[in-house]
Each structure stands twice: as structure tokens, then as C-alpha cells.
Amino acid sequence: MDTQTFNITSSRNRLYVWMAIAGVIILITVLHFLTPTDRVVWHEIYQRIYYLPIIAAALIFGLRGGLAASLFTTIVYSPHIYMHWQHGHFDYAINQYAEIVIFNLVGGIMGALGDRLRKSRERAERNAEEKRKAYEELQSTFQQLLQAEKLTSLGELSAGIVHEVRNPLASIRGAIEILEDELKVDSPRREFVSLAKGEIDRLDRLVGEFLRFARPAKPSKTPTDLNEIVDSITGLIANQAASQSVTVICNLQKNLPLISVDAEQIKQVVLNLAINALQAMTHLNGSDQTLTFRTSKRENNFLIEVSDSGVGVDLNNLPKIFDPFYTTKEKGVGLGLSIAHKIATQHRGHLTADRSADLTTFTLTIPSDQMGTG
Secondary structure (H helix, E strand, C coil): CCHHHHHHHHHHHHHHHHHHHHHHHHHHHHHHHHCCCCCHHHHHHHHHHCHHHHHHHHHHHHHHHHHHHHHHHHHHHHHHHHHHCCCCCHHHHHHHHHHHHHHHHHHHHHHHHHHHHHHHHHHHHHHHHHHHHHHHHHHHHHHHHHHHHHHHHHHHHHHHHHHHHHHHHHHHHHHHHHHHHHCCCCCCCHHHHHHHHHHHHHHHHHHHHHHHHHCCCCCCCEEECHHHHHHHHHHHHHHHHHHCCCEEEEEECCCCCCEEECHHHHHHHHHHHHHHHHHHCCCCCCCCCEEEEEEEEECCEEEEEEEECCCCCCCCCHHHCCCCCCCCCCCCCCCHHHHHHHHHHHCCCEEEEEECCCCEEEEEEEEHHHECCC
16 A cells, blocks of 8 residues: 555544544434433433543544544533523533533643653654664674675685695696697697696686685775766676677666775676676576666665566575575586675675565665765
């Protein structure tokens, strides 16, 4: 239910409550008119029943509601006193006029109490909502710290492994090249040499990935336009997107202020997200696949969002996608998103993923206190 519909419904309910309160007051007044004046006990009972709708209006609608109900009671009840009691039973009429004064006092006092209760309830609801948001932020911060600690530990381990592996690889490659020189040009064994050199190159690239993960370069921050970064990435992936019939959409906030970041590292993050998105749509049929980039500044943060309509990540695996070496690709290493997450952390930001019914969205958030000067 949207806000407008809710307001209409709420106003309608308030009207129904007011009609019910007014109806009860009118009904009691009718009973006064219909009951003979010699039935004094019944008239006193009716007087006391007036307090029920007055108190109900005060507790539901506050001071204004209580006074409105008591004044309405005064208006509809006074003619009965004047017509049936004032001329023949003047003393009793004075008692009833005094009762009317008490009606208004009760309406005012109970209305003020109703306002205080309403404000206390609203304050309690605000406090509960603030506590809920604080708890969610605490949980998010805890998960980010846990992820950062995990990346740091594995980074240190990877750095040691890299140095232990790279030197032997260089020696093996040198030995193979020596053996290759001794083989004749038409020797069938050269095929195995080429295969071995190719595998060594692949291992060397893999080791390089480990090294970039273990010891990413310290950000070299300069005032940067995030829209320009997104534009450059869309240019790089344009051909691949066209070959897959993927529509690239850019919803970029105009006049976005500059922010002090390492432009190349942020490009690496966005490009990684874009390539992952295209790969998620590789085997999908149809021309309605979309890759959407968004930039915005919300409150104290700059955001870059990358959304795709691909197969997405299973919700059960979503918490693990930033873990090192986690991958669903046959030939993937599982370091791309981990490196992207680490770059975001180095910029005192964070990278998150969300999965809806038909979209997967990665959001890079960077604090706006890193704004540059333009």
C-alpha cells in the first residue's frame, strides 16, 4: 500500500471513529429526551455514560478530540436541561450545568494525557527504529571487518607463497628454453616444450594475481569524476555487450562532485563488475538483457551501482562471493571480487552485492569526505 492510499484509509477510519463517538453522544441525548423527568436515576446514569465517548475521543485524538467531544456533548445536552429541568427543577438543573463543566474538564485533562501517551508511543517507536538501524549497521560493520581480516590474513599467506613459487618457475622456464635450443626445428618434441611454456606462463599470471591480491598498490588519490570512469568502462565493454545483445544503460547523476580516489583502481573494480555481469548473461537467450550503471551521491557517500539481468548468484552463496578463491566459473581463480573488495576497503568504502527477483546489483560505496576539488 503506497503512502497516498494509506493516508486516505487513515482519514476514512478517523471519520468513522468520529461518527461513532458523535452517534453515541446523540443516542444518550435522545434517551434523556425520551425518559420522563420523574426517572431521575436513569437521567443520572445517562449523564455518567457521556464520559465514555468523551474519554474515548480524548485518548484517541488527544486534547483537541477530548475538547471537541465535550463541547459537542454540551451543545446537544444543554437544550434538554433548559427545556425539562430549569423551570420546574432549578436546583437539579444547576447540578446538571455543573456536570457539563466537568465534562469539559475531563475532556481537556484526558486529552492532554492522550497527547502525552501518543508522543511517548511515537518516541518509543522512533527509538525502536533507531535501534534497529543501529543494529543493522553494526552487523554490516562487523561483516566488513571480518571480511577485511580474512583478506589480510590470506593476503599475507599468499605473499609468502608467491615468493616461494615464482623463483622456481623462472628456473624451470630457463631450463626448458635451454632444452628447446637443443631440439631440431622439425622435432615433434617441440610441441611438448610449447605446452610446458604455456603452462608456466599461466602459472606466472596466476602468481601475479596472488601478488596483486596480497600486496595491492597503495591508492594514489586524485580528484576524479566517477561519471568519467563509468563512461570509459562502457566504452571498453561496448563490443562485447553488442555481441551478446546486451543493452547497456547509464543512469549517471549530473554535476556529480569530484571525489579523491585512485582512478585506475576504481576503474579496475568497475571493469571487474562489468565483466562478471556480461559473463553472467553469456548463455541467456533474448534481447531483453540489460547491464545498468548508476552513479549518485546519497547523504555522505558516493555510489557506483552495477546491475545485470543475468543468472545471478544463488542467495545461499551471496555471503561468500567476496571470499578469496571462491568462484562459480570453470576456469576462474576467484580473486577478482576479493581484490575489488580490498580496493574498496583501502578507499575506506565497501563493496556489497544484492540479489532481487530479476537483477543482481553490486554497489561500490565511498565516503564523501574524500571529495576532491574541481
